Amino acid sequence: RCSSAASDVYKRQDQVSLPTDGPGSDFPRGFEEGVVNESAVKFLDQSNGLVADNTSTVTGSFTIELFTHIEDLFHPRTNGDAVLAAQVTGNQGPSQFGWGLRVEMENGADRQLALSISDGVTIDESVWSGISIAEQTDYYVAAAFDVENGSVTFYAQDLTNDTPLMTDQVSHSFTTLNPDPYFQIGNAPSFDLGHVDGLIDEVRFSRGVVPEEDLLINQVPEPSTLVLLLAGIPIASRLRRRINNGQSVAS
Numbered sequence: 109r110c111s112s113a114a115s116d117v118y119k120r121q122d123q124v125s126l127p128t129d130g131p132g133s134d135f136p137r138g139f140e141e142g143v144v145n146e147s148a149v150k151f152l153d154q155s156n157g158l159v160a161d162n163t164s165t166v167t168g169s170f171t172i173e174l175f176t177h178i179e180d181l182f183h184p185r186t187n188g189d190a191v192l193a194a195q196v197t198g199n200q201g202p203s204q205f206g207w208g209l210r211v212e213m214e215n216g217a218d219r220q221l222a223l224s225i226s227d228g229v230t231i232d233e234s235v236w237s238g239i240s241i242a243e244q245t246d247y248y249v250a251a252a253f254d255v256e257n258g259s260v261t262f263y264a265q266d267l268t269n270d271t272p273l274m275t276d277q278v279s280h281s282f283t284t285l286n287p288d289p290y291f292q293i294g295n296a297p298s299f300d301l302g303h304v305d306g307l308i309d310e311v312r313f314s315r316g317v318v319p320e321e322d323l324l325i326n327q328v329p330e331p332s333t334l335v336l337l338l339a340g341i342p343i344a345s346r347l348r349r350r351i352n353n354g355q356s357v358a359s
């Protein structure tokens with residue numbers, strides 16, 4: 109459910125239809141099992157992101173996936189990074205931080221997809237991939253945090269230029285993850301983490317490591333199937349949540 113603070117936050121976003129050209133035009137229009145995608149969230153200049161409390165927490169492995177289009181990675185409110193999704197409560201250190209998927213621009217990083225993680229005692233913000241995210245480009249991005257094998261596998265696909273899925277695996281030393289129930293999309297201002305200037309769509313947060321073949325980007329039907337899907341299934345609402353096999357999807 110959304111907190112009372114979140115109701116004000118939602119007013120500072122726009123739910124926009126996916127266009128035929130421009131930002132978001134290369135996001136998938138549908139997924140297998142009959143899921144149709146018509147719109148995305150556009151984050152406005154003064155947005156604090158989308159917020160929900162009392163969400164599912166994890167203490168071990170997880171996978172976070174989403175689609176994004178970032179207009180300006182050096183927007184004045186990015187604070188050196190652009191946070192795509194996070195579980196972060198406040199600003200009192202590691203005990204109020206779970207994880208944060210972001211694009212890092214400072215500390216020697218150059219627009220790298222990164223994951224900040226906390227075990228409740230220490231926050232590690234140095235888990236960077238070798239994958240750079242370009243501005244004004246539609247992307248699928250994901251990170252799979254694996255406790256058992258001590259690794260984070262990053263994924264990214266440039267949808268605008270139709271490039272192959274990129275992967276990079278980075279090691280970490282954490283044996284547990286600090287659980288945090290405060291789920292944020294597009295910003296995490298309580299930790300001075302940055303605002304996304306652009307679009308975010310189809311966020312999926314899963315317990316455990318999702319195999320590559322089961323990632324959301326690999327659940328997009330072939331174009332001919334998609335035409336039938338869009339023609340035959342009505343849209344119940346412009347903002348939906350689907351819970352399936354322990355995975356939560358929001359668009």
